[in-house]
Structure formats: structure tokens, C-alpha cells
Amino acid sequence: MTERIPPAIDAGLLSPVTVGYDELTADTRFAACLIAAEIGLARAWAEVGIAPLDAVDALEAAITGIPSGAAPGSESLTGASGSVDAGLELDLSRLIEDATAGGNPVIPLVGILRASVPEVARPWVHRGATSQDILDTALMLFAGDAATVLLARLDALDDALTEFAEAHRDEVAAARTLTQHAVPTTVGLRAANWTRGVRRAADRLADTVEQLPAQLGGAGGTLASFAEIGGADAAASLPAAYAELLGLAAPEAPWHTQRWPVTELGDALAQTVDALGKIAADVATLSRTELGELAEGAAGGSSAMPQKRNPAGSVLIRSAAIRAPHLAATLHTAAALSVDERPDGAWHAEWPTLRELLRLALGVAGNAGGLIDALTVDGEAVRENLALTGGLIVSERVNIELAPLLGAARVQELIAAAGAGEDLAALVRAEPGLEGIDPERLLDPARYTGLAGRLVDELAADPEPRTEENR
Amino acid sequence: MTERIPPAIDAGLLSPVTVGYDELTADTRFAACLIAAEIGLARAWAEVGIAPLDAVDALEAAITGIPSGAAPGSESLTGASGSVDAGLELDLSRLIEDATAGGNPVIPLVGILRASVPEVARPWVHRGATSQDILDTALMLFAGDAATVLLARLDALDDALTEFAEAHRDEVAAARTLTQHAVPTTVGLRAANWTRGVRRAADRLADTVEQLPAQLGGAGGTLASFAEIGGADAAASLPAAYAELLGLAAPEAPWHTQRWPVTELGDALAQTVDALGKIAADVATLSRTELGELAEGAAGGSSAMPQKRNPAGSVLIRSAAIRAPHLAATLHTAAALSVDERPDGAWHAEWPTLRELLRLALGVAGNAGGLIDALTVDGEAVRENLALTGGLIVSERVNIELAPLLGAARVQELIAAAGAGEDLAALVRAEPGLEGIDPERLLDPARYTGLAGRLVDELAADPEPRTEENR
Amino acid sequence: MTERIPPAIDAGLLSPVTVGYDELTADTRFAACLIAAEIGLARAWAEVGIAPLDAVDALEAAITGIPSGAAPGSESLTGASGSVDAGLELDLSRLIEDATAGGNPVIPLVGILRASVPEVARPWVHRGATSQDILDTALMLFAGDAATVLLARLDALDDALTEFAEAHRDEVAAARTLTQHAVPTTVGLRAANWTRGVRRAADRLADTVEQLPAQLGGAGGTLASFAEIGGADAAASLPAAYAELLGLAAPEAPWHTQRWPVTELGDALAQTVDALGKIAADVATLSRTELGELAEGAAGGSSAMPQKRNPAGSVLIRSAAIRAPHLAATLHTAAALSVDERPDGAWHAEWPTLRELLRLALGVAGNAGGLIDALTVDGEAVRENLALTGGLIVSERVNIELAPLLGAARVQELIAAAGAGEDLAALVRAEPGLEGIDPERLLDPARYTGLAGRLVDELAADPEPRTEENR
Amino acid sequence: MTERIPPAIDAGLLSPVTVGYDELTADTRFAACLIAAEIGLARAWAEVGIAPLDAVDALEAAITGIPSGAAPGSESLTGASGSVDAGLELDLSRLIEDATAGGNPVIPLVGILRASVPEVARPWVHRGATSQDILDTALMLFAGDAATVLLARLDALDDALTEFAEAHRDEVAAARTLTQHAVPTTVGLRAANWTRGVRRAADRLADTVEQLPAQLGGAGGTLASFAEIGGADAAASLPAAYAELLGLAAPEAPWHTQRWPVTELGDALAQTVDALGKIAADVATLSRTELGELAEGAAGGSSAMPQKRNPAGSVLIRSAAIRAPHLAATLHTAAALSVDERPDGAWHAEWPTLRELLRLALGVAGNAGGLIDALTVDGEAVRENLALTGGLIVSERVNIELAPLLGAARVQELIAAAGAGEDLAALVRAEPGLEGIDPERLLDPARYTGLAGRLVDELAADPEPRTEENR
Numbered sequence A, B, C, D: 001m002t003e004r005i006p007p008a009i010d011a012g013l014l015s016p017v018t019v020g021y022d023e024l025t026a027d028t029r030f031a032a033c034l035i036a037a038e039i040g041l042a043r044a045w046a047e048v049g050i051a052p053l054d055a056v057d058a059l060e061a062a063i064t065g066i067p068s069g070a071a072p073g074s075e076s077l078t079g080a081s082g083s084v085d086a087g088l089e090l091d092l093s094r095l096i097e098d099a100t101a102g103g104n105p106v107i108p109l110v111g112i113l114r115a116s117v118p119e120v121a122r123p124w125v126h127r128g129a130t131s132q133d134i135l136d137t138a139l140m141l142f143a144g145d146a147a148t149v150l151l152a153r154l155d156a157l158d159d160a161l162t163e164f165a166e167a168h169r170d171e172v173a174a175a176r177t178l179t180q181h182a183v184p185t186t187v188g189l190r191a192a193n194w195t196r197g198v199r200r201a202a203d204r205l206a207d208t209v210e211q212l213p214a215q216l217g218g219a220g221g222t223l224a225s226f227a228e229i230g231g232a233d234a235a236a237s238l239p240a241a242y243a244e245l246l247g248l249a250a251p252e253a254p255w256h257t258q259r260w261p262v263t264e265l266g267d268a269l270a271q272t273v274d275a276l277g278k279i280a281a282d283v284a285t286l287s288r289t290e291l292g293e294l295a296e297g298a299a300g301g302s303s304a305m306p307q308k309r310n311p312a313g314s315v316l317i318r319s320a321a322i323r324a325p326h327l328a329a330t331l332h333t334a335a336a337l338s339v340d341e342r343p344d345g346a347w348h349a350e351w352p353t354l355r356e357l358l359r360l361a362l363g364v365a366g367n368a369g370g371l372i373d374a375l376t377v378d379g380e381a382v383r384e385n386l387a388l389t390g391g392l393i394v395s396e397r398v399n400i401e402l403a404p405l406l407g408a409a410r411v412q413e414l415i416a417a418a419g420a421g422e423d424l425a426a427l428v429r430a431e432p433g434l435e436g437i438d439p440e441r442l443l444d445p446a447r448y449t450g451l452a453g454r455l456v457d458e459l460a461a462d463p464e465p466r467t468e469e470n471r
Helices: A027-047 A053-064 A092-102 A106-116 A131-167 A187-210 A224-230 A232-246 A260-286 A312-336 A346-374 A379-386 A390-406 A408-419 A424-430 A452-461 B027-047 B053-064 B092-102 B106-116 B131-167 B187-210 B224-230 B232-246 B260-286 B312-336 B346-374 B379-386 B390-406 B408-419 B424-430 B452-461 C027-047 C053-064 C092-102 C106-116 C119-124 C131-167 C187-210 C224-230 C232-246 C260-286 C312-336 C346-374 C379-386 C390-406 C408-419 C424-430 C452-461 D027-047 D053-064 D092-102 D106-116 D131-167 D187-210 D224-230 D232-246 D260-286 D312-336 D346-373 D379-386 D390-406 D408-419 D424-430 D452-461
Strands: A172-177 A180-186 B172-177 B180-186 C172-177 C180-186 D172-177 D180-186
Touching (some): A053 A106, A131 A187, A260 A346, A312 A346, A312 C346, A390 B224, B027 B232, B106 B131, B131 B232, B131 B452, B172 B379, B187 B260, B224 B232, B260 B346, B312 B346, B312 D312, B312 D346, C027 C092, C027 C119, C053 C106, C092 C106, C131 C452, C180 D224, C187 C260, C224 C232, C260 D187, D027 D232, D053 D106, D092 D106, D106 D131, D131 D187, D131 D346, D172 D379, D180 D452, D187 D260, D224 D232, D260 D312, D260 D346
Antiparallel strands (some): B172 B180, D172 D180
């Protein structure tokens, strides 16, 4: 397929977050998925013994430009890394125009395909199908391809995060709750928590992607046209054959009216962006001039204001984190309000929304990868911040340890005095009845990190290969 | 627990959809979950060998009013069907007031509990915990209880829908796409599709509920306080013991900063409401005066306008379907923008939102159950509608059958003539070259329902007991 | 400006609703707005007497390619109808790439502009400004241009709708509530209500557009850089001069941290889509095969299913109506969570969201215009539907008229009998004590349309020129 | 009205933000609004000369318990401060139950009212009205009352903020962009910006509240029932009379199908929460342990962790800021998807959503008031933070001042050296060619605050009484 116009650059100037991934979500890619779905259908007809293999080979050869017999599987058309190769000259801008007139792009595409294939193949173009069969299936292919790339990025991010967590396993830092220093934690545990969020999201996404079903139901979801053409048994076998050829899950039943494949995918993408948004929120906060514990390696600078180390990656991820929940909700609104055997608007609302959500998730996963790879920890800032409240960051520990010896009331007095500015170590040292207590050890934040190290180790030890068995 | 004020009636006049389920989501119920979490923590300390059993028994007895030794499991406090029984007089309205001052209800509750238990038990109240440990855990108990009731309702609805689908397995009706008659389907297949949507949502919800984790991390998520009190090994065992006592999943790690347990639950609830919203959209549409294929048994009447049979159940479900996606999205926004070891607002946004979502899902599941139980099909209206377009509802079939005999162009002419008002059967009968064709059979919608019956049978045959093995 | 790549086709295959308006919201257009903002700033410096006029003329000439002295106002750069004409070769794809690296497109653009102007003009490029000054201002120009086109379309739609309402002023039809026939209304009143919704939205949008402010605050919103360069008084005059040159409202103060200009615009756009969504919901419903009261002139057909007259325009509008509320909400989330003197993500989330909302509103306004222009009423279907319930559609009237004569109980009996199938006119005729009542008149729906005609007339009479005085 | 059950405490334990304002949004209050609407309708019938005054007096007396002749206006029933006083015993819990059965509370309420008034008044109860007339009107009364209280709170907050801004007019502080120190600003200007956001929101809300219309259209929006009862002219006068009696705006036309009164109110409430959310975001950030510039007077403490000064007020406001956009969007979804003369779900979705939004806005306005009244500035922390980057916070100024003297390249070198740790003042002092420059003055942040003081003064000088003329 030689497009006459370049791939759409979808948002460019106004959504910098997504550039670089547009290729996966561009109109050309979606057109390739539509075509793959059409070829897959013809081939499925052959698979169930109804279409002559010659006709289907001729159909595919004419569309893909690859001599029949050597016709590739759908992978070459939709595979994320494969180049789109076609014998067909597709005028994408005209296809878009015609799609607008007809309400969806399948109708004009079928016309183009019919005109492009030899006589023998013509009856098998779009045979028995309705537009929604092709469009929904193409959407699943499109989403599946993008999600596969996304999963690879999330796995790489998981590795990078795990490594980061291990590298900073014992770097003690202030844990903050409601913006205030609470107790000590470690840089490593914070990163381990980030990792767990990413891992959970990736697992759920992988689960969802595995279950993305092909769609094949005909005009009303009864498969009547397929049964009319090939008989009931062939029609009953067709969806699974079609799905397998395209690398999708076999549908239990047509899902034209039940949109969980779309909403479950949207939810998983939102969860992915949530997990990355949490990382970005922490990185942006810990990069603040006053905190300075983290810095993005490629921090955005300003020649006029060299003191600035803008956490530019986090900023873009956070902008996506603000947007993604609303996009996922749009898919639910569409699903919840759909009516009839094909709804009058809800279906159409899914397409641009799911694409934008895919783009955002791909974009921020890329951003997050770059961010973590180059993220630096300023150990001195970490230590200085940790010391900001004197020993008060371990006041919880002081209470636990000393209350049995001094009574809770007296411990409160000591802590209150420290809160008012006195030196807590000196107070402890001076207190009668604490002879066995070493104030330095008691007040050492590094001795009050609980299971932080263990939690990092468990994360790192958890092999979690994403396979059938252990998911 | 004898509350001095009656259970809150949460929305009453302004959200009629939810009444009847408020009990499960009322403040008293949530207070019971908070108390169960506190008792569970004390008992977990005993379980891991740190707290003396006597002290914990005394604690529980004082709070529940049940003599120590006979102290019940958490079920009696949180079980959906069990009555809340307590030795403690809890002034709920004051607790609410104090919760507002402090930002969450755990702080004042702990004060009340400490004042209510004997000296020996006092140290084990809230031992080592932070407010979030108790509140998050209570939220999971609260949600789990409500979701259990919801699942039972969805299962009953699945049965009712399946029965409805089987009863109308062969009742041929018009399938509509983009508001227009397309091809025939059956009343049974439409209901089978509804059922599949409900079943999928229920499976996902059940999956999610099984994984709802207890929360135990201490002030910063390191479990340092627990380790300080009981040693690292006891602290490491504590979360699983705590979870098991409460019937929750053992957490892989503290999830104070990773909010997937909340968003996954929200997503599953939204998916549930989506599935019910789809049913309601169809019922409301098919109940229209002009369509009249369905009628709610308890259709709202109007003495002034007796012609009205308002689909009141569908209307309330649809109102929930409009609201639920926005509520689920709120949970994602909170998750995506959370920061630090406890965020400054995002955490608090989850509570009322998750509760409202639970209430909506419970309310509409109840409504849907009632709706389906009493839903009637007007067979005559179904048949009349099906006949509205003459034989054109099977024009797709005519095309498939006759094109090979007459050529596509001629078939288009015949269909166009029928579209313009001529009798399609007569046209077919008059057409040369169609001698073997019986127009009555060709144009009989009942002979063009494809796999509709089979799809109903598969649904009904699918036992789908929700067990570990087959999910 | 000769772009080396064609304008982005923003959503194409996956969002057919918006094609045809992309030009107004394309990256090239936004780039032109950025450039206009930069030229405007230089000119404002001249206006307040600080920049030499020669330098500014040279700057503009170099950028626009128009000889100095003949330099146009900003209109030619941003005016919706004017062509973008520039002396500058702008490599848009590289600008987009650099924007991603830096987080916003202003930084690389300034570099390009500085390199493009003569020495004398160079200091006046971006003089004193921060990226946000230019980007926010450009966003207002961009939105204002698009909204101006949108308002013209809404005004045309108002005219078409008013004409439609007048043409069908007395065409009696069934009013439906909760899907059921209630009482009579008119086709004209229904359209008048649509018009009022559109008019209200347009008025609010016009109000909002008039108030779109320029942004000028410098790096921290203090205008310190401008004061340093030109003195406090010049700095104080600069924003108003800048705004006036660009045709924007003078800001009361920098609004970098207060995002009402963005959210108010988003709200007005959502309200616009709401109003059009309501029209589409009614048209789609009244186009149903069973209702058939309305048909879109350009109804999407299907050669295989000639009975279908898909309300394709309504379907696309409804898909936008599902999406727009979520987009407008995204802008509020960004505003509500913004922090500091420039937030770390919330600002960036506004750009693509506002653009998409503009595109949707423009797209559906175009669709709605075409829809109404070609919308046809099937008078026979309207009358048949109206008669569907016998006289029961005026049962409310029967009650009002006969209750004083027969008592409410007896009237209920009569109506109930009619509800059960008896002929209401015959019942009335047979009833003793109703001698003066003419059943035909009593039961004539055309005599029970209340103020429907008057409400249409008031709408049509209302001149409502959108001027300062009468708004 | 003596309710037999106490007012609902709507969210209590799970939404601490709203307690204290529940009274204004409780079911009892809404019931009072419903009753006021019914009384208003009867009185409007008298006003237009159709209902006998005696009958209406008797009706009102029976319902309110106030002797006829002394019957109060609607104020006493709905006035925010007035106590609800009624002769009628209203069983609210039963009303709620019956509302659920019928889908809305008006139907059972009318039954109760009819049973409560003397024979002579009975025909004038709910005369000619449909449920929606009463419910929509009551919703506007309910919202108007709550919004009036809200506006008073916003005005008080405006005063407090303005005072705060003036008090800190010249307190120089670091402005932060993308989390990094940028240039100096003042504490006062930051607060002035907050104030402008609140003021804009309040103005818009006031505008909206003034335009909240009564609803009167009858079953299909034609006012046919009113015309049938009182003639067309009386029917035409009725809505304005009704509106005036209730203190609402006269509707241009029935708005049963055009829901801008609901969405515009929702948008204004969301904008209000946005403005308060921005304040809370800044306060929470500036209260961070490391920043410490602000502290909430009633900062939530922790006896175990005395170092914590939780910004509890900000946290609750931020939780509302996360929720409100989604609630406002729900109203748009309902408006955009409404159909027919009364939609099958969209209408019902508005009620609980609008109430929750009112409660959130009222709650956070109260919180914000308390927060600002007690907000303290730690001047030392402000100064220390300002000095954190050495003189680099004025590097923009250094560039502006020195580039003409040294050339831009040399200035960049100096600033870069300072960025690398050298003392900027010393560098400037040592630089040849800068003899006239006083490094202390040049690098003094207080001399680089631009128009900050002026912007505060303008805010304070702006009297902005909210009157017709100057809005």
C-alpha cells in the first residue's frame, strides 16, 4: 500500500506527549488493519472449506502485491514491526472523505477492494460481513498491535524500575503523608511500589490483550448471512477460524451489542497511565527546588533561568494522567448507553477515544522509560531532607520504645519538647530510666525502615514471567 | 453497637434508584467495617504470637459485647446478612463530626475504642497501625460485602435472563442497526446477548472481589512500627494473618500508594452497570408506544394518561448508566494523581465515590432483577413490527440467494422495486429463471435467523459455575 | 509560511465526524497563531513606545514575507478565512519534534524566528515573554477563530431551525415522555425547543469568546521582565495593547494560574454539543423504522438493505455528544488541580483537549446544519402515530373537561374502558350528562396543543441580534 | 412539617468534607422545595385570576399550618435560614419509598397534599401540572437556596483573601514553574490571583443563579392543560406569575427538553470548586515540610508524629476538586443524550448529581473560608527558600540588564558559572565593564517583582459590588 499522503501526525504541536508513537496509531495503520480483517475473512472462508483456495490466494495477492502462494499471514500487514506492503494504491485522504459521508470507512474500502481484485476473487471480498464485523475486528488488531508494543515498553520499564529499586534499596529517605514528613522509608521501596503498580497494570493489560476477540456476526449478530452462504456448520466454525488467522481470541458470541472488549481494554490502559502518573507525581514533587532528591537526566533547562531543572518527562506524563480517566470513561458511557443491534452513536464514539487512549499510554510509557533510565538521586539532598525535623521523623519509634519504660504521657512530653525545638537526643540522654537506651541508635532513621529492604528484595526476586501458568 | 441515630438514608428523594440497598452502604455498616478491621488487627497480633490471647479476647468482648472465648469471627460484624451486634455504644453523629475535624474517622474511633476496652487490651487497640491501614481495609470489607450481595443478584439475574432467552428462543423479531430494521433476529438471542454482558461483568467482579487485599503498612508503608513491636518476622507475617482473619486477600505489599484495588473494583462496577444499562436501553426502546414489543410488568402508570406504560425500571437503570462511568473515572483520577506515601486529597476522593458506585450497582442490579422477572413480550407487536418493511427485512438473503441466479444488478432492481412499494413475493414469483424458488420460504424471516437458536442454546448449556477451576 | 508537509488530518478514519473542519484546528493553524502572538508582542512594544517602529516592521516583514510598511494586522495570519502567508519556511514536523523534547513548541519557534529576522529586529522577538504568554495567547486566538466560524454556523442553524419550526408550526404530533405517548404537541414546537437550546448555547459561546483574554505575565506572572525592559508604566500598558492588536480581551491580570478562560470556553463548547446532541437524539428516534416521522435527506443507505434510512448525521452528532462532556471535564480537572505559578502537567493537558473539543463542536455544527437543511417530515407517519392510542392521547383533556360534569371517578372509568380497548368517542357519546359535548372536538388532538403555536411564534419573533445591548 | 425521622446525614463517615452543610441539601429541604412549588402553583392560579383566593389560602394554610391570610411567601419554606414550619406531618421515609416505586417523589407527594387540604382547595393542588414542572422548579429553588449561601461564603472568602493579599503585598517569595524556582513574586500576588479566580467563579455563579428559571409546561411542554383550565391567556401568564412568587426567573419557554439551567449551574459550581482547588493545591504544596512557607492554622496534628502539620483543610478541598469535574460532566452527559419530551433516564440522573455538586461546593467554600482565616505565613521560610538558588532566581533580570553591556554570550557564561556554584554577586563585581552596576541591587529579588504590588492594589481597589450595573 503506497499511501499518496504522509501518515497523519495526529496531534503534534498541541500534544507533544505522543509524538514518536503516532506511527502505531496512524490512519495508515488502521487502514492496514481493516485490510487485514478483510483478507482474514476471505481466508477463513477457505479454512472452513467454502471458498476456493485459489480465489482467496488471488484476492490476497491482488491486495498485498505478493504473488499468490507466497501470501503472508496477517502479521506482515498488522505486525507492529512489519512494514506495510501492498499491491494496492490506497488513496487515504479520499477514503477518509468517503468514510465521513457514509459514517464509517468500511463501506468505501470494500468498493476499492472489489475493484482491485480479479473476477474470481470478487465474491469473497467482505463475503457475508457487515461493516461492524470488519471495523470491530480491525480495532482489536490495531489495539492489539499497539498494546503489544506497550507491553514490551512496560516490561522494559519494570526491569529499569526494579534495577533502580535495588540500586537504592538501602537509601533512607523521608516518607511523606499529606505533604508532611512521617517516618523513614527508602528510595528503593518507593521505586518498588512504583514497579508493583506498573507490573499489575501490565499483567492486567496482557490478560486483556489475550482476550481481545474477533467480531463476526453479520448485519444483526445472528450470522445468518454466513449460514446462508456456507451452511450453519460452516458459519458456526467461521468466527474461530477468522480469529485464529488474525491472532485474536475466538469470540464466545458476537459482541456487537456488548462492548466489554472495548471497555476492558480502556480500563487496562487507564490503569497503565495511572501507574505511570503516580511515578510522575512523585518524581515531579521530589524534583522541586526545595526537595531536590530526584532529577530527570534530561531535565528541561532554560538558558535564562539556569537554576531550573524542569522535570519535563514527568510533566508530560502527568498531563496524560489528567486526560486518560476521562477517555476511559467515554468508552463506558458509550457501552452503557448502547441500544439495538448496533447503536446510533455509541459505537462511533469508541473509535477516536480508544485510539487517543492507546496513543497516550504508548506515549507515556515511552516517556517513563526514558525518565527512569536517566533518573538521578541526589543522595545528599535525600539525607538533608531526612534530617530536617531533627529526630522527629522517628518519633513514632521513640513512642513505641520509650512508652513502656516512661509511660506514654512522659514520652509525649519529650516529643513535644523536641517538636518545640529542643534536641531530642539530648532529652533522651538526660531522661532517667533510659540507661540501656542508645539515643543515636534509637534516633537513627536507618534503623527504622521496617521491611523496606525485604519488600524490595521480594519484588526483585519475583520472576513474574508473564505466562499462562503463573498469571 | 446501638446507634443513637437511625441509619443514614443516603440519597432518598433525589436518587430513588438506590433505596433498599442503603443498609449495605450506610455509615453504620462502614463503622462496623472499621471496627472489624481494628479487631482483626488485634487478633492478627495474637495469631503471629505477639499479643496475648487474653488481651485480644478481652478487647473483642468489650467491643462486640460478646463474652470472650465466644468471640465471633469478623463475619458477624461485617457479614452482609448478619446483624451488627456490639457491646459498644457508638455515637455515630459525633464520630462523623470528629471525622470532619481530623480528616478521617479512624482517629476519633480509636479514641472511643481505647476508652471502651479494659486496661489489658488497651495497648492492642490499633497497635502499630496508621489510619490508612484501617480505613483502606475497612473499605475493602465494605466493598466486598456489598459486592457479594451484588454478585448474588447478578447470578439470579443471569438465571432469569437465561430462562427468558430460552423461553423466547425462536420468537423472530426485527434486528435494528442505527435505528433501522436490518435483518431478523430473535427475542431470545437479544436476551442471550444481555446475559453474556451480565455474565462477563459478574465474572470480572468476582475475580476482583477475590483479590481485594487487606492493607497493612504503617505510617509510611514500611511496616516499621509492626517490626519495632513484634520483630521483622512477625511484621512480615502480620498482613497475611490479618487478611485471612478478615476474609480478604493477602497483600503482596502495602498498596497505600498504588490504588489498583480501588480502580479495578470501580471498573468492574462500571462494567456491571454498563451491562445493565444496555438491557435498560433496549427495554426502554422496545417499550416505546410505537414498538410495544416489551413491557415492564410493573410499568409505571398514570391515571390521567392510561395509555402510558412507563418503563420505570429501565429509566432508573439508565439514570445510573449515565452516572456510573463518571464515578469510576473519578477513582482513576484519584489514582493517577496520587503523590507521596499518602496523597493530599486523592485518597479522600475515593471513599464517597466508591460508596456511591457500590450503591448504584446494587440498586440497578435489584431493579434489573425485578424488571426481567416481570418483563412481558407482546408477540403480536413483535410480528407486526417484523412485517413492517414487507419482505425487505430479508433483502440481504434475497441478494445472497438470487444474485447467483439473476446477477447482482437484476437483484438490485427487484429489491429497489420492493423498496419503492411493490410486493417482493410477487416480483420473485414473476421473475423468469427462479422456478425452483419458493418466495414464501425465501422471504420468511423465521428462515433467516442464522445461528440465533444455537447461540441461545450455547448460553444456556454453559454451566459457568463461578469456581476457581473454570474461571 | 510554506509548510513542507501537508496539514495534519487529525483523526480521519477513526473520527469521521470532524473531517472538513480540520483546517481550522490543524497544526499549521496553531503555528500561525503562535507566530501572530509573537508579532503582536513586538508590535505592542512599539505601541507603548519602547520598541522602534522600524525594528518591529522589519521583524514582521521578515516573518510574514510582506514588505515592511505594508505589514498586515494579525487578521491575515489568524483570520479564519484568510490564507496564511509567510516569508518564513517553517518545518512543521521538526518543530513538533523539538516541541516534544522541550515540552512546548514556543521554545524552538523562538529560535527559528530569531534566526529569521534581521539583526535590528532580533531583540524584539519574544521580548520579555515566557513560553506560556505566547502559548496561552495563541490558544485564545486559535479558539477564537474556530469559535467565530462555529458561531456563524450556529446562527445559520438557528435560522434553519426557526424556519423549520415555523413551517411545521401546526403539525400536530405525539409528545412522548419516558418513551410513551403523553399528550399532543407539534412538530414545530419540538423544533422551537431545539432552537432555543442552540440559541442559548450560541449566546453563551459568543459571550465567552468576547472575553477570551490575551496572556502576558512573564515567567512568574509579575510582568517583571517587561517592567525591567520598558519600565513599570509601559509594562502596565503592554497587556492591553497586545490584546487589542490581536483582537482579544485585555486581561484584568495574568491568568497563568487561573484557568477560567479555558474552562469557560470548554463549558460553552460542551453546551453547544449538548444542544445539538438533543436534536440528534430526537431525529434518530423519530427516524426509527416504526416511528418514521422524520428522515434525514441524506440518510445513509445500504444497497443490500434498501429498507434502511440510516440517520447518519444524527449518529455522528450523538457520538460527539457522548464524548464532549468528558473532554470539557478534563479541562476542569486540569484547572482544579493546577499548582504553582505554572503547573506540572495540568497546563499541558489543556491543549489537545481544547482542540479536540473545538473540532467536535465545529464538526457537529456542520453536521447539524446539513441535517436540518435536508430534514423531511413524513406527515402521514406523524398522523398515524398520533392516532395510535385512539383518543387516549388527550385523556388528560378528557379528565379536565369531564370531571366537573361526571365526577373524577366516572371519568376514570371511561378512560380505563378506553384503555382496555373500547372506543372513547362512543363512550363519551353514550354517557348521560354530556349532551353539550362534541366528542370529535373533545378528542381532536389538534385542539389540545395549548400554547404550542404561540411558543413557535415567540421564537420566530424574537430577533435576538447578538449585540452588546440585548445580551 | 415535623419529620418523623431525622434529616439524612448524607455522606458522613465517607465524605467528611461536606458535613455541616447537609442541612441545606437534605431530603427535608428538598421536600420543602417540592411543597413550596406546589403552593406557588396554586397561588399563581389565583394571581392570574383563575383560582379563588379563598381556596388557595385554605390550601396553603392546611399545608403550612399557618392561618390563612397570614400565609407567608415561599421564603419561609425554602429560605436558607428560615426554619421549615408546617402543619403537615410528612412521613419522609415513606415518601422516599413511594418515590422509588413511582420513579419520582412528586406523585406520592401530591397524594399526601390532596389528602391534607380541605375540599375547596383540593382541585388546586398540582392543578394542570406534570411531575416535572414541580420537580424541576423545586430543584431550582433548592439549588438557588444553596447557591445563595454559597455566594455569601464566597464573598466572605473574597474579603479574607483580599485582606490576606494586602497584608502580604510586599512579601517577596519564589515563583515556581514546572516545580522549579523561576523568578520572584510576592505572597500577596499569589493570593491576589487566588482571589481573582474565586471572584470570577462567584460572578458567574451569581449570574447563573439569577437566571434559574421556574418550570411550567405540563405533560408535553405545550401548557395545554393550563390553557384548558384557564384559557390560553391565563396559561401564558402563569409561568411568569409562578416564577415571581417563587423568586425564580420567568422561563422564556418550558425547558423540559433543554437542560441548560442544570448544566450552566453545574459548570458554575465546578468553576467554583476549581478556584478553591487551586488555592488548596498551593497551600498544600507550600505547607510541605521542606517548603514550610504556609501553615493551616488548624493544621491536623498527630500525637505520634508531632513534626506533622497536615494541611487538612487543603486535603479535603483537593478531594472535592478531584470529584467535581466528573459530577459536572455527568450533567452534560444527561443533557446531551436526552430525548423526547421527557427523557428515559437522563432527567433522573441530574438530581443526585446536582445535589452532590452543591454539597461539595458548599463544603469546600466553608473549608476554604476557615483555611484562609487561619492561614499563617512563615516569613523566614519564605526568605530562606527565595535564597536557595543564590542570585539565580533573578538570572532573567541579570540577562536583561547585563546583555546590552557584556553581550549575551558573556552573560550566559557568568550565569552558567553561578549555576555551577560560584557566587554571582562576586562574579558581577569582578566583571570589567560593569562599574556602574551595584550587584546587591541587581541581585535583590525584592527589586524584581515587577507589577506584583500594583496587581494586588488593583484587586483591592476593585470594589466589584455584585450588582446589575457592573457585572
